Amino acid sequence: MAEKLSIEPYKGVRDFYPEDMAIQRHIFDTWSRTAESFGFERYDASVLEPSELYKSKGAENEELVNDQTYTFVDRGDREVTLRPEMTPTVARMIAGRHKELPFPVRWYSIPNLFRYERSQRGRVREHWQLNCDIFGAEDQLAADVEMIALAYRSLIDFGATEEMFSIKVNDRREMKEFYHSLGVIDEESITQVTRLNDRFRKIERAEYMEELRKIVPGAAEAILEFVEKSEQTENAVTKALNAIGINNVQIDRSLARGFDYYTGTIFEIFDNDPKNNRSMLGGGRYDDLTSLFGDERIGGVGFGMGDVTMRDFLETHDLLPNLNASASLIVVPTETKFNLDGEKVAMAFRGAGVSTLVDISNRKLGKKVTNAAHSGAGYLLVVGEDEIARDEFVLKNLADGTESSGSLTDLAKQIAS
Amino acid sequence: MAEKLSIEPYKGVRDFYPEDMAIQRHIFDTWSRTAESFGFERYDASVLEPSELYKSKGAENEELVNDQTYTFVDRGDREVTLRPEMTPTVARMIAGRHKELPFPVRWYSIPNLFRYERSQRGRVREHWQLNCDIFGAEDQLAADVEMIALAYRSLIDFGATEEMFSIKVNDRREMKEFYHSLGVIDEESITQVTRLNDRFRKIERAEYMEELRKIVPGAAEAILEFVEKSEQTENAVTKALNAIGINNVQIDRSLARGFDYYTGTIFEIFDNDPKNNRSMLGGGRYDDLTSLFGDERIGGVGFGMGDVTMRDFLETHDLLPNLNASASLIVVPTETKFNLDGEKVAMAFRGAGVSTLVDISNRKLGKKVTNAAHSGAGYLLVVGEDEIARDEFVLKNLADGTESSGSLTDLAKQIAS
Numbered sequence: 001m002a003e004k005l006s007i008e009p010y011k012g013v014r015d016f017y018p019e020d021m022a023i024q025r026h027i028f029d030t031w032s033r034t035a036e037s038f039g040f041e042r043y044d045a046s047v048l049e050p051s052e053l054y055k056s057k058g059a060e061n062e063e064l065v066n067d068q069t070y071t072f073v074d075r076g077d078r079e080v081t082l083r084p085e086m087t088p089t090v091a092r093m094i095a096g097r098h099k100e101l102p103f104p105v106r107w108y109s110i111p112n113l114f115r116y117e118r119s120q121r122g123r124v125r126e127h128w129q130l131n132c133d134i135f136g137a138e139d140q141l142a143a144d145v146e147m148i149a150l151a152y153r154s155l156i157d158f159g160a161t162e163e164m165f166s167i168k169v170n171d172r173r174e175m176k177e178f179y180h181s182l183g184v185i186d187e188e189s190i191t192q193v194t195r196l197n198d199r200f201r202k203i204e205r206a207e208y209m210e211e212l213r214k215i216v217p218g219a220a221e222a223i224l225e226f227v228e229k230s231e232q233t234e235n236a237v238t239k240a241l242n243a244i245g246i247n248n249v250q251i252d253r254s255l256a257r258g259f260d261y262y263t264g265t266i267f268e269i270f271d272n273d274p275k276n277n278r279s280m281l282g283g284g285r286y287d288d289l290t291s292l293f294g295d296e297r298i299g300g301v302g303f304g305m306g307d308v309t310m311r312d313f314l315e316t317h318d319l320l321p322n323l324n325a326s327a328s329l330i331v332v333p334t335e336t337k338f339n340l341d342g343e344k345v346a347m348a349f350r351g352a353g354v355s356t357l358v359d360i361s362n363r364k365l366g367k368k369v370t371n372a373a374h375s376g377a378g379y380l381l382v383v384g385e386d387e388i389a390r391d392e393f394v395l396k397n398l399a400d401g402t403e404s405s406g407s408l409t410d411l412a413k414q415i416a417s
Numbered sequence: 418m419a420e421k422l423s424i425e426p427y428k429g430v431r432d433f434y435p436e437d438m439a440i441q442r443h444i445f446d447t448w449s450r451t452a453e454s455f456g457f458e459r460y461d462a463s464v465l466e467p468s469e470l471y472k473s474k475g476a477e478n479e480e481l482v483n484d485q486t487y488t489f490v491d492r493g494d495r496e497v498t499l500r501p502e503m504t505p506t507v508a509r510m511i512a513g514r515h516k517e518l519p520f521p522v523r524w525y526s527i528p529n530l531f532r533y534e535r536s537q538r539g540r541v542r543e544h545w546q547l548n549c550d551i552f553g554a555e556d557q558l559a560a561d562v563e564m565i566a567l568a569y570r571s572l573i574d575f576g577a578t579e580e581m582f583s584i585k586v587n588d589r590r591e592m593k594e595f596y597h598s599l600g601v602i603d604e605e606s607i608t609q610v611t612r613l614n615d616r617f618r619k620i621e622r623a624e625y626m627e628e629l630r631k632i633v634p635g636a637a638e639a640i641l642e643f644v645e646k647s648e649q650t651e652n653a654v655t656k657a658l659n660a661i662g663i664n665n666v667q668i669d670r671s672l673a674r675g676f677d678y679y680t681g682t683i684f685e686i687f688d689n690d691p692k693n694n695r696s697m698l699g700g701g702r703y704d705d706l707t708s709l710f711g712d713e714r715i716g717g718v719g720f721g722m723g724d725v726t727m728r729d730f731l732e733t734h735d736l737l738p739n740l741n742a743s744a745s746l747i748v749v750p751t752e753t754k755f756n757l758d759g760e761k762v763a764m765a766f767r768g769a770g771v772s773t774l775v776d777i778s779n780r781k782l783g784k785k786v787t788n789a790a791h792s793g794a795g796y797l798l799v800v801g802e803d804e805i806a807r808d809e810f811v812l813k814n815l816a817d818g819t820e821s822s823g824s825l826t827d828l829a830k831q832i833a834s
Contacts, residue, residue, distance in 0.1 A: 005473055005709045007513035010497060013463030015510055018524070021459050037767045039744035039774025042438050046430030046543050047464065047529075048487075056422055070465075070497075072489035075533060080427060080487075093432055096424035102788075104778055107435070112464075116492060126463050142756035142777040149764060244761040292422045327456035339559035344661040347566060350454045357456025360559040361521055371519075 012117065012125030022323040024128075027310050028110050031130040034154045035108040038146065040132060043107050045089045047114070051079035053088045056292050070114050082114035086131040086304070087261075087289065094135055095293035103136030103298075104143065124308060130154065132283075133302030140301070144265040144285055145240045147301045151269060151281055152246050154305065159319045165280070168252035169237055169267045170230075172284075175253065178226060182219040189215055193223065198256035200227060227253045237265055263287040265301065276316040281305040324376035327357035328415060329395075332368045334384030336360070342383045345393065345408060352412035373398055379415055429534065429542030439740040441545075444727050445527050448547040451571045452525040455563065457549060460524050462506045464531070468496035470505045473709050487531050499531035503548040503721070504678075504706065511552055512710035520553030520715075521560065541725060547571065549700075550719030557718070561682040561702060562657045564718045568686060568698055569663050571722065576736045582697070585669035586654055586684045587647075589701075592670065595643060599636040606632055610640065615673035617644060644670045654682055680704040682718065693733040698722040741793035744774035745832060746812075749785045751801030753777070759800045762810065762825060769829035790815055796832055 009015045016024055032042065051071050055062045065071055070082040083089055086109055094101065109131045117123045132150055137143035148167060155165055179190050192215045200208055212220040230253035234242075241249045257266040264285035271280055283303025290298040314320045329349055333342040339360045346356040357377070359368045365382075372380045380396040387393050395411045396403050404414065426432045433441055449459065468488050472479045482488055487499040500506055503526055511518065526548045534540045549567055554560035565584060572582055596607050609632045617625055629637040647670035651659075658666045674683040681702035688697055700720025707715040731737045746766055750759040756777045763773040774794070776785045782799075789797045797813040804810050812828045813820050821831065 004711055005469060005509070006467065007509055007710050009463060009509075010465045010467050011493070011495065013465050015463075015513075016461040017510065017514065018458035018460050021461055024461070025459065036744070037770075037772045038763075039747075039772060041435035042442065043435050044433040044438055044441070046426060046432075048427045048430050048531075048543065050423065050427050052422060070489075070491070072487075074487070076428070078428065092422070092424055092426075093434065096432075097434065106774070114465075126465065137777055138779045139753050139756050139777045142753075142760060142775070145757060146760055146775065146777070149760065153767060240757050240760070243757065244764050293424050294421055327453070330456075336556050336559075339556050340562060340657050340660065343559060343563055343566065343657070346455075347661050350570060353454075355454045355456060357523070358559070358563065360554055360556045360563070362555045 012123070014124060014126070019323075023311060023314075023320060024307065026321070026323055027307055027314075028128070030157055031110060031154060031305075032108075034150065034157045035130070035132055037153065037157075038106065038150050040106040040108040040150075043090070043093065043109050044111065045083075045093065045109075047082050047112060048080050049083050049089060051081040053092060054081055054084065056088075068116050070116055083111065084113055084115050086111045086113065086129065087302070090131070090133060091289040092293060094298060095290040095296065098290065098294070098296050098298060101136075104138075105135045106133075107135070108132040128307040130305045130310075131302065132304075133300050135300040136298050137300070140264065140285065140299075141236055141240065143301050144237050145244070147283065147303060148237065148241060148249070148265075148267055149244060149246060151267070151283065151303050151305070152241075152248075154281075155269070155313070158314060160313075160317060162246075162248040163272065164317050165248060165272055165313075166270045167241070167246070167249040167267060168255050168270065169235070169241075169249060169265065170252055170255035170257075171235060171237070171265050172262055173264050174235065179219075182216075182222055184216050184219050194256045197227060197254040198258075200254035230254070257282055257284055261286045261289065263299075267303070269305075271313055271316065273316050276312055278309070280309045280313055326376040327355040328377060329354055329356045329379040329381060330372035330375060330377045331356055331358045332365070332372055332380060332382050333359070334365050334382060336362060338383050338385075338388065341388050345381065345383050348408040349412045349415065352409075352416045354412055354415045381411070429540070431541065431543070436740075440728060440731075440737060441724065443738070443740055444724055444731075445545070447574050448527060448571060448722075449525075451567065451574045452547070452549055454570065454574075455523065455567050457523040457525040457567075460507070460510065460526050461528065462500075462510065462526075464499050464529060465497050466500050466506060468498040470509060471498055471501065473505075485533050487533055500528065501530055501532050503528045503530065503546065504719070507548070507550060508706040509710060511715060512707040512713065515707065515711070515713050515715060518553075521555075522552045523550075524552070525549040545724040547722045547727075548719065550717050552706075552717040553715050554717070557681065557702065557716075558653055558657065560718050561654050562661070564700065564720060565654065565658060565666070565682075565684055566661060566663060568684070568700065568720050568722070569658075569665075571698075572686070572730070575731060577730075577734060579663075579665040580689065581734050582665060582689055582730075583687045584658070584663070584666040584684060585672050585687065586652070586658075586666060586682065587669055587672035587674075588652060588654070588682050589679055590681050591652065596636075599633075599639055601633050601636050611673045614644060614671040615675075617671035647671070674699055674701055678703045678706065680716075684720070686722075688730055688733065690733045693729055695726070697726045697730055743793040744772040745794060746771055746773045746796040746798060747789035747792060747794045748773060748775045749782070749789055749797060749799050750776070751782050751799060753779060755800050755802075755805065758805050762798065762800050765825040766829045766832070769826075769833045771829055771832045798828070 054065045069084045074080050112126055112128050114126050117125055134143045196211050230251045233251045238249050262284035266284035268279045269281040285301040287299045288297040290296055331342045331346050333339050342358040346358045349356040380398055381393055394403050394405045471482045486501045491497050529543055529545050531543050534542055551560045613628050647668045650668050655666050679701035683701035685696045686698040702718040704716040705714040707713055748759045748763050750756050759775040763775045766773040797815055798810055811820050811822045
């Protein structure tokens with residue numbers, strides 16, 4: 001073949017070379033640890049889902065599926081979609097076992113999700129997301145509070161402090177009650193005001209008021225005041241969060257959240273750094289996710305947080321640790337003819353739980369020793385004629401330069417301890 | 418909507434409810450630990466790849482891509498394939514950085530792979546696979562031996578013993594030399610004999626000989642003897658494996674391996690249990706995987722092992738541990754009005770590294786305590802009026818029934834220690 005293949009990945013997706021994979025794993029492992037520290041159980045499903053799962057909510061969704069997802073027809077004439085979000089999948093799974101599951105159910109997952117994005121700088125078509133939900137809790141307040149506490153800990157567990165981020169809370173029911181108290185009752189006006197509120201922090205006050213007056217002429221001033229003063233107020237959720245020791249939380253009455261299925265508490269977490277001042281995480285309460293699948297209505301509260309935003313946050317706040325993934329021990333044969341002896345030595349250490357890399361390269365001994373010293377490994381062991389003949393080896397501690405000699409069993413015990 | 422959505426996943430893929438996910442994670446975590454114990458670094462890439470990556474090797478591959486993969490055209494008119502194997506991806510990534518990478522490079526990944534299978538019982542369309550490769554090692558023997566040692570340890574590290582499985586080794590170069598020594602030189606005959614050998618253990622001896630005589634009339638007896646007696650022979654790889662302490666390894670001259678790109682050592686691991694007697698893992702050496710992408714020819718040795726076969730092996734040999742994923746501590750509020758106090762108590766334990774679940778259900782106190790006792794959790798802590806008033810709590814050890822009381826800080830220290 002004359003023409004060479006491209007080394008680039010498919011447009012909009014990422015290759016994870018080891019140094020990026022180490023960061024990705026650090027993020028996933030920390031997410032996982034946080035979720036499990038709240039007693040959440042992990043689930044997963046395939047990235048392939050029947051397309052009807054996303055089209056079920058009417059024409060608007062159908063358009064969304066056609067325009068913004070990866071959807072294709074398989075050879076059996078089934079329409080298939082690469083999941084763009086996890087909620088429909090988890091709703092399907094909960095509905096499938098609603099009779100056996102001991103509610104409240106606490107589940108989390110770290111799925112990859114696909115969206116067909118027009119090519120925009122920095123936008124990826126595949127990303128990973130931490131998804132956490134509590135389903136079927138009768139005590140909604142406790143569940144809402146626990147879910148926000150988990151979102152909070154999912155940053156704290158990376159080493160973040162409260163000053164680095166802000167939790168903003170709103171409640172769709174409370175907003176509705178407030179609008180009703182002003183005589184704003186028709187759903188269409190409420191929807192329009194909600195959409196406008198979503199832009200409150202992005203547009204000028206005058207523009208906000210002008211548009212607001214067009215929608216609800218008699219209630220505009222009251223709504224503005226409600227929104228502007230919301231940070232000084234509190235509700236049951238923010239009070240409870242303060243009580244359990246979470247202080248960087250505020251009511252924000254402009255908070256709207258896009259998804260239609262939210263019916264109660266909604267929340268977002270924002271990065272406080274001016275260089276990265278954006279929403280990192282969002283979630284909320286929904287009354288019913290499962291009646292599309294059967295007669296049962298099961299509600300819950302959940303949130304999602306993406307890997308790209310998470311990594312940006314960790315880099316902005318210098319929270320990424322040194323993720324050197326080197327083996328603990330580097331075995332260096334003096335000459336390549338001792339490579340297999342090196343492998344034999346390594347097996348003794350691996351069997352004792354010590355990760356061991358054998359340098360089987362053709363590099364010179366001096367170069368191999370230097371490389372080992374710079375690899376981040378803790379120990380070095382040279383294998384040559386003498387060592388093999390005497391069956392006694394010298395283990396060098398690369399951190400402090402000390403050496404100890406002995407049998408492989410003794411040395412392996414020494415590292416493993 | 419009158420019609421309800423199906424709770425079934427897309428055809429041929431699996432949902433991972435928590436109990437299955439726990440097994441899946443046990444498998445992935447053990448694979449990961451084994452690979453890292455050899456100093457391998459983890460990489461990953463998207464499941465979406467440009468289709469040309471799989472079509473590059475001529476018409477036969479093009480047919481394979483069209484018939485057996487998930488391939489579709491995106492909105493930008495790009496042909497995209499859900500990766501059916503990882504080797505083309507890793508070849509692309511190695512080629513993309515061949516100038517910077519310090520060879521030999523040891524990489525592993527646990528990708529999900531998709532194949533469009535006609536509906537067959539038990540065949541899945543998506544599976545996960547441990548993929549390990551050593552690229553660019555000058556000492557091919559040492560690399561081959563290390564790779565088979567890693568495959569071996571990937572079973573041993575699950576608790577398997579040598580009696581449970583057999584490693585079979587062959588070598589394409591040695592086979593070629595042998596055929597040449599018999600005067601069988603044309604590639605077509607060698608390919609036909611190789612394909613027949615692949616069926617050696619599945620068909621009768623007479624049938625094998627009949628077909629063999631048709632292909633190579635003058636060499637059939639010699640080939641039969643070579644194949645039949647191969648278990649009593651050894652080569653450099655099996656000798657070295659014995660020397661490093663691996664005994665369940667044999668030469669098998671009938672071993673063929675399907676992939677055309679293998680050029681040297683090939684190997685498979687078989688389950689010895691008669692109920693599950695099949696190939697679990699296969700791999701081999703290839704001279705060149707990267708010249709499709711540029712002028713550089715980089716070879717290596719690698720293997721792949723699937724999650725479905727792995728789980729079958731673990732179940733057949735009763736090697737799955739108890740994977741109870743419960744929290745360490747269950748906090749039980751005496752009444753639901755203390756649920757938020759329960760959440761507050763839980764935060765103290767979570768902050769100390771103790772995974773803690775709060776039972777916020779409406780169940781009766783007695784039922785909640787019984788559930789906690791059966792959950793697999795190590796500890797139980799009841800939160801009620803008295804405990805809150807005194808700010809002193811009683812921690813019950815569910816394993817031995819002992820109780821200790823104190824402040825939350827003291828009790829958290831006690832569990833964490």
